[in-house]
Amino acid sequence: ILRCLWSTSTSLRPRNSHVTHVIFDMDGLLLNTEDLYTEAFQNICSEYGKEYTWSIKMHCMGQKPDASAKYTIDQLNLPLTTEQWKEKLGKQLNVVFSRSKLLPGAKKLVSHLKSKGIPIAICSGSSKAAFVAKTSHHSEFFSQFDPIVLCGDDPEVKHGKPHPDAYNVTNSRFAFPPNPKTVLVFEDAPNGVIAGVEAGMQVVMVPDHRVPNTLTEKATVALKSLEDFKPEDFGLPAYDE
Ligand SMILES: O=c1[nH]cc([C@@H]2O[C@H](COP(=O)(O)O)[C@@H](O)[C@H]2O)c(=O)[nH]1
Numbered sequence: 478i479l480r481c482l483w484s485t486s487t488s489l490r491p492r493n494s495h496v497t498h499v500i501f502d503m504d505g506l507l508l509n510t511e512d513l514y515t516e517a518f519q520n521i522c523s524e525y526g527k528e529y530t531w532s533i534k535m536h537c538m539g540q541k542p543d544a545s546a547k548y549t550i551d552q553l554n555l556p557l558t559t560e561q562w563k564e565k566l567g568k569q570l571n572v573v574f575s576r577s578k579l580l581p582g583a584k585k586l587v588s589h590l591k592s593k594g595i596p597i598a599i600c601s602g603s604s605k606a607a608f609v610a611k612t613s614h615h616s617e618f619f620s621q622f623d624p625i626v627l628c629g630d631d632p633e634v635k636h637g638k639p640h641p642d643a644y645n646v647t648n649s650r651f652a653f654p655p656n657p658k659t660v661l662v663f664e665d666a667p668n669g670v671i672a673g674v675e676a677g678m679q680v681v682m683v684p685d686h687r688v689p690n691t692l693t694e695k696a697t698v699a700l701k702s703l704e705d706f707k708p709e710d711f712g713l714p715a716y717d718e
């Protein structure tokens with residue numbers, strides 16, 4: 478009977494299987510830094526009378542800094558080399574990232590998983606320099622993650638999100654690398670969701686409200702906020718309260 482059910486029902490696609498390890502994206506998921514990236518990118522674009530549109534931004538989110546620089550320059554015809562863009566951006570980011578804040582639900586979820594002994598990691602498209610600028614005033618919070626993979630300048634990550642490399646490399650750096658099927662990824666960006674799914678992982682998406690529904694469908698589930706996540710839905714220990 479079971480075999481018959483599997484072969485006839487699409488609703489029995491294995492979902493929400495038992496999770497042993499969790500990997501968090503960083504920008505726009507744990508930190509409010511997507512808004513800060515928008516500010517910094519727009520400040521540079523404004524020097525040339527150009528708009529950093531949502532559609533350009535959606536393409537950039539999660540990518541390595543070189544790739545997003547090149548894409549933005551090309552789309553807006555900016556008279557800058559990738560190196561010149563990155564120099565300007567670095568200066569902007571050092572200023573705006575002093576205002577980085579944890580997003581609602583991040584602290585509660587991360588502390589909970591940590592207290593229950595679930596291995597937790599970070600997989601970000603960020604560079605090391607940008608990571609330091611956005612996390613130096615949250616160092617206690619970020620000390621809870623191991624590994625922290627910063628694809629921006631990690632030589633082992635050949636291609637940024639949406640390629641699965643970033644998540645494959647993060648998985649391989651857990652003390653005891655698990656089967657990707659038992660890994661849960663949290664992501665805000667379409668590129669990151671594709672990367673996690675391609676790496677064979679389950680993905681909870683917490684998208685910006687401007688992300689169209691067609692781009693949230695690849696995720697295992699899409700939530701409005703990290704506060705809406707129920708760990709027990711994925712076989713993780715429930716909150717104690
Ligand atoms: O408006 C933007 N947001 C984000 C990025 C890129 O996405 C990365 C953050 O991705 P993640 O959410 O994977 O940490 C940043 O380091 C940057 O390279 C960008 O280029 N432009």
Ligand SMILES: [Mg+2]
Binds near residue numbers: 503538539665
């Ligand atoms: Mg993100």
